Amino acid sequence: xxLSTRARYGSRALLDIALQSSDEPxxxxxxxxxxxxxxxxxxxxxxxxxxxxxxxxxxxxKGGVMLARPASEIKLSEIVNILEGTIDPVECIEHPxxxxxxxxxxTRDIWDEVKKAMxxxxxxxxxxxxxxxxxxxxKPEPVMYYI
Amino acid sequence: xxLSTRARYGSRALLDIALQSSDEPxxxxxxxxxxxxxxxxxxxxxxxxxxxxxxxxxxxxKGGVMLARPASEIKLSEIVNILEGTIDPVECIEHPxxxxxxxxxxTRDIWDEVKKAMxxxxxxxxxxxxxxxxxxxxKPEPVMYYI
DNA sequence: TATAAAGTATACTAAAATAGTAGACAATAT
DNA sequence: ATATTGTCTACTATTTTAGTATACTTTATA
Numbered sequence: 001x002x003l004s005t006r007a008r009y010g011s012r013a014l015l016d017i018a019l020q021s022s023d024e025p026x027x028x029x030x031x032x033x034x035x036x037x038x039x040x041x042x043x044x045x046x047x048x049x050x051x052x053x054x055x056x057x058x059x060x061x062k063g064g065v066m067l068a069r070p071a072s073e074i075k076l077s078e079i080v081n082i083l084e085g086t087i088d089p090v091e092c093i094e095h096p097x098x099x100x101x102x103x104x105x106x107t108r109d110i111w112d113e114v115k116k117a118m119x120x121x122x123x124x125x126x127x128x129x130x131x132x133x134x135x136x137x138x139k140p141e142p143v144m145y146y147i
Numbered sequence: 148x149x150l151s152t153r154a155r156y157g158s159r160a161l162l163d164i165a166l167q168s169s170d171e172p173x174x175x176x177x178x179x180x181x182x183x184x185x186x187x188x189x190x191x192x193x194x195x196x197x198x199x200x201x202x203x204x205x206x207x208x209k210g211g212v213m214l215a216r217p218a219s220e221i222k223l224s225e226i227v228n229i230l231e232g233t234i235d236p237v238e239c240i241e242h243p244x245x246x247x248x249x250x251x252x253x254t255r256d257i258w259d260e261v262k263k264a265m266x267x268x269x270x271x272x273x274x275x276x277x278x279x280x281x282x283x284x285x286k287p288e289p290v291m292y293y294i
Numbered sequence: 295t296a297t298a299a300a301g302t303a304t305a306c307t308a309a310a311a312t313a314g315t316a317g318a319c320a321a322t323a324t
Numbered sequence: 325a326t327a328t329t330g331t332c333t334a335c336t337a338t339t340t341t342a343g344t345a346t347a348c349t350t351t352a353t354a
Contacts, residue, residue, distance in 0.1 A: 001227075003148055003236040003258065004341065011254045028301070041343055047302075060351025061299040076257060080148075089150040106280040107158045110223060110272060111150065117264040125257055133253040151312065175330070188314055190331075197331095207322025208328040 006083040009037050010045045011130075014079060017055065018071045018127045019134065025057070025064030045083060052082045071131055077122035087122070088115050153230040156184050157192045158277075161226060164202065165218045165274045166281065172204070172211030192230060199229045219275035227269055234269075235262050 012035050020026045028046065032039040046065060049055050056068040067074065080087060088094050090111045096102035159182050167173045175193065179186040193212060196202050203215040214221065227234060235241050237258045243249035 001148065001150055001154075001231050001234050001236065002238070005343095006341085007148075008237060008254065008258075011257075012252075015254060025300095027299095038343065040345075043302075044343085050302095057301060058351085059299095059301045059349075061297095062352055063300045063350080065301085084148050087148050089148065090155060091149070104284055105159075106277050106284065107155065107162060109280065110158075110268070110277070111155075113272075114265050114268050117268045118261050121257070121261050121264045130253050130257070133256065137251055137253065152314095153312085172329095174328095185314065187316075191314085194331075204330060205322085206320070206328095206330045208326095209323055210321085210329045212330085 001089065003080075004084060006045055007080045009035065009042070010049065010083040011076065011079055013037065013042060013045060014049070014054070014067075014074070014127055015130045015134065017065060017067060018131050025062070025066045027064040030064075048082050049079075052078070054079065054082065067127070070128070072126050072128035074127040075123055076125045076127075076130075077119060079127075080122055087118055148236065150227075151231060153192055154227045156182065156189070157196065157230040158223065158226055160184065160189060160192060161196070161201070161214075161221070161274055162277045162281065164212060164214060165278050172209070172213045174211040177211075195229050196226075199225070201226065201229065214274070217275070218278055219273050221274040222270055223272045223274075223277075224266060224269035226274075234265055 013031050016031050016035055017026050028042055029039055031037070032042045035042075037045075046055070046057070050057055050065070053068050054074055055065045057063065057065045077087075086094055088111070090108065092099045092102045092105070092108050093112050093115060099105070099108075102108055160178050163178050163182055164173050175189055176186055178184070179189045182189075184192075193202070193204070197204055197212070200215050201221055202212045204210065204212045224234075233241055235258070237255065239246045239249045239252070239255050240259050240262060246252070246255075249255055
């Protein structure tokens with residue numbers, strides 16, 4: 001029941017891009033270095049994200065990638081879905097035919113509830129939220145101490 | 148992000164046992180047949196469930212397995228945990244040391260929230276609940292039709 | 295317009311996890 | 325005594341995941 005590196009690395013890469021947010025594209029090489037992901041593997045993650053319209057790329061010298069939409073409009077559920085495929089904990093949620101029991105299977109119902117619980121979390125978190133969380137961790141609000 | 152067959156088969160096997168609930172042990176061979184799981188594979192699932200005190204077994208002729216506790220005291224979270232290992236979607240939840248970023252990683256925080264959402268579902272469903280859901284599906288309450 | 299610096303695409307390989315099988319062994323009801 | 329049933333350990337096959345390699349395309353800019 002583990003997420004693969006694809007979703008993990010991919011989310012980190014996207015957060016990285018969001019944090020560099022300027023008008024200039026961010027080079028894959030830089031992302032790879034900062035995030036400790038091999039450039040070649042990162043490319044595998046970037047391609048589907050481009051196809052899905054999460055990021056866009058500029059080829060050639062001074063090229064790189066950038067968010068295709070505002071960070072506030074990129075939901076984590078979308079990212080995970082693109083990189084991980086469906087989050088369904090069991091095949092029979094999406095394709096009931098794989099098991100003749102599906103229609104009457106109560107355990108299947110449970111896995112569906114589990115999926116929905118996960119979805120609910122991921123649907124409500126955007127890249128922008130991640131950026132804010134990051135900022136908060138990096139620069140915590142000064143705390144007042146009362147003596 | 149798939150559950151393995153272990154948790155799926157295991158839950159079904161336990162529900163099967165709960166449904167046969169009598170004082171007599173249920174034979175593994177029967178469970179295997181009803182649930183379409185090879186006997187040998189089922190044995191792999193049964194062993195850890197016995198160790199964990201979910202079921203107990205009687206060896207020898209007329210032997211089999213039975214619930215070691217009332218179905219209402221067996222939570223799905225426990226079953227999944229035994230058969231699947233932790234449900235953590237990423238290694239770094241349980242073992243932050245696997246990644247030097249853990250302490251400052253905001254994506255990790257998200258995966259932790261996802262885990263908690265899943266846990267919340269599985270903690271609240273017992274084998275007894277599954278039995279009741281099953282009964283409901285099999286013998287739906289008669290519905291009044293108003294003309 | 296040549297060229298270096300990027301991203302793109304496809305194919306391959308290694309490693310790990312998952313799923314499943316086989317067979318000898320141990321306990322027990324009858 | 326013995327047939328029936330669970331137990332244990334070892335092995336194997338398959339699939340998925342992770343990662344590497346290499347040739348190719350695009351483009352800024354000198």
